[in-house]
Amino acid sequence: MVNPAAAARRALPSLDRLLGSTAVAGLIAAHGRSRVTEALRAALEAERARLAAPGAAAYDEARFLHACAGALHSSAAPSLKPVFNLTGTVLHTNLGRAVMPQVAAEAVMAAMIRPVNLEFELATGARGERDSHVERWLKQLTGGEKAVAVNNNAAAVYLALNTLALRKEVLVSRGELIEIGGAFRIPDIMARAGAKLVEVGTTNRTHLKDFAEAITPRTAAIMKVHTSNYVVQGFTASVPEPELARLAHAHQLPFIVDLGSGTLIDLEHYGLPHEPTPRETLAHGADVVTFSGDKLLGGPQAGLLVGRRDLMARIAKNPMKRALRLDKLTLTALDAVLRLYLHPERLHEALPALRMLTRATDEIAAQAARLAPQVAAALGDAWRVAIVPCKSQIGSGALPVDALPSAGLAMTPAARKKTDVGPLAAAFRALPVPVIGHIKDGALILDLRCLDHEDEFVSQLQGLRLK
Ligand SMILES: *Cc1c(COP(=O)(O)O)cnc(C)c1O
Numbered sequence: 001m002v003n004p005a006a007a008a009r010r011a012l013p014s015l016d017r018l019l020g021s022t023a024v025a026g027l028i029a030a031h032g033r034s035r036v037t038e039a040l041r042a043a044l045e046a047e048r049a050r051l052a053a054p055g056a057a058a059y060d061e062a063r064f065l066h067a068c069a070g071a072l073h074s075s076a077a078p079s080l081k082p083v084f085n086l087t088g089t090v091l092h093t094n095l096g097r098a099v100m101p102q103v104a105a106e107a108v109m110a111a112m113i114r115p116v117n118l119e120f121e122l123a124t125g126a127r128g129e130r131d132s133h134v135e136r137w138l139k140q141l142t143g144g145e146k147a148v149a150v151n152n153n154a155a156a157v158y159l160a161l162n163t164l165a166l167r168k169e170v171l172v173s174r175g176e177l178i179e180i181g182g183a184f185r186i187p188d189i190m191a192r193a194g195a196k197l198v199e200v201g202t203t204n205r206t207h208l209k210d211f212a213e214a215i216t217p218r219t220a221a222i223m224k225v226h227t228s229n230y231v232v233q234g235f236t237a238s239v240p241e242p243e244l245a246r247l248a249h250a251h252q253l254p255f256i257v258d259l260g261s262g263t264l265i266d267l268e269h270y271g272l273p274h275e276p277t278p279r280e281t282l283a284h285g286a287d288v289v290t291f292s293g294d295k296l297l298g299g300p301q302a303g304l305l306v307g308r309r310d311l312m313a314r315i316a317k318n319p320m321k322r323a324l325r326l327d328k329l330t331l332t333a334l335d336a337v338l339r340l341y342l343h344p345e346r347l348h349e350a351l352p353a354l355r356m357l358t359r360a361t362d363e364i365a366a367q368a369a370r371l372a373p374q375v376a377a378a379l380g381d382a383w384r385v386a387i388v389p390c391k392s393q394i395g396s397g398a399l400p401v402d403a404l405p406s407a408g409l410a411m412t413p414a415a416r417k418k419t420d421v422g423p424l425a426a427a428f429r430a431l432p433v434p435v436i437g438h439i440k441d442g443a444l445i446l447d448l449r450c451l452d453h454e455d456e457f458v459s460q461l462q463g464l465r466l467k
Contacts, residue, residue, distance in 0.1 A: 005054065019036070019040065023065050027068065030072075031076065043064065047064060081433075084433060085436060086408070086447055087438050088406065088445070090357055090393070090404075092395050093395070097301070098295070099450075100333060100337065108332050110332075118331070142279050144312075149331070150324040152301050153304075158189050160315060164256065165193070166194045166220075169198045169219045170221045170223050173199075173201050174200065175203050186225055195220065195221075206237065206238055206239060212247060221248070221254045222247065222256070225260075241284035242284045244285075245285025245287075255285060256290070257281050259276060262289070262296065263277055264296075270358045290304065294396075296353065297337070300337070357404065364408075367451065368407040370454075375409055375461060378464055379464070384413070386409070387409060388445065390449070391406065392405075410443040411424060411446075421439055423466075424466070427467075428444070428446075433460060435457070
């Protein structure tokens, strides 16, 4: 008796025959022999299993090789890639925070593929200091006497405390013992930095005398943390910076301020809510101010410290600076972004983060009106697409209560009994440039405030795979 399944399996080509075929030569050129061999072996095995089922369609070599090529291609694709951030949160930590300007990208590209004078004084030929490339701008933009740059603001806080308060006490208001997304908690960083936290006052109210009474010979610093990602409302009191600075200085203690976002410009000038600047904070008497490079500043991930020359010099000499320092690419990007601040009149166009934060609501609404019919056409009859007002968030902890009026598209199932928009959100995320929105009240919302590359957004809509 003839076993049809066994016959079908015998019709499968051998691995060697496939590897020698002209059709596979192209795959080997693209992916290398060993990866192609492995992929073909796995695919042949799967094919053999498939053919064992009664009534299975016969082996089709063109289709088989097409599937192998697809698998090879997707297994080599990068997992970290550009996406559309239509979440409504401009500085979205999970989506890489600030989008950087083209000039920064071009500068980084040159620094990647050519040697650079990272720690080399061109005028003298002597060894240079890597932070000098950004320090000159930071001094100018903040009024600080000296600046140091590290990998992120958590590292900046760590380095300041580890340098100035190792095995000593640091006074912090109870209302400022904050956690910032993920794993950054002020008390934890302080412990790892080797400083002992002394909590002062209560959660909602802290007075100057609370600080004054907590000062002992073991005190090394007074620290203020900008409560960037929440607000304490109602019966509250905190000590103004100038008073804390005066108290610290009367006891020869440094006053450290962690600003978190720390914008370099007056945001009110752009119609945005006020956020403290390092310049203001230094003018209030802070000795060391720390802030992020990739929040409102609009640059790459970095932690920046500015302040008093003597304290900053000690911070720069901490051996941990070596472990936390910036690489040449980040320094190059930071330099390019900081130089945009030299021309403040152009900043809102030149700096993508600021451009997105200041985009006119009318313009976003017009974009929504333009896109709604195209999205509706791509989704078909099963979905309703509406233009809706949105409230964008600045994100990254900055200004948590102030929302920016925006516009977006809301997608809901046309049939009342179907309510789950999860699969639609997944289909948008599965596009070649994934589209990330948010789900609210049973609708998938795409806030268009941060939509650049509109043509690309539209052209890939036809690739939406809806169940
Ligand atoms: C965001 C933030 C940090 C951490 O900054 P990273 O650059 O993310 O390390 C620290 N302190 C405050 C107040 C912040 O808002």
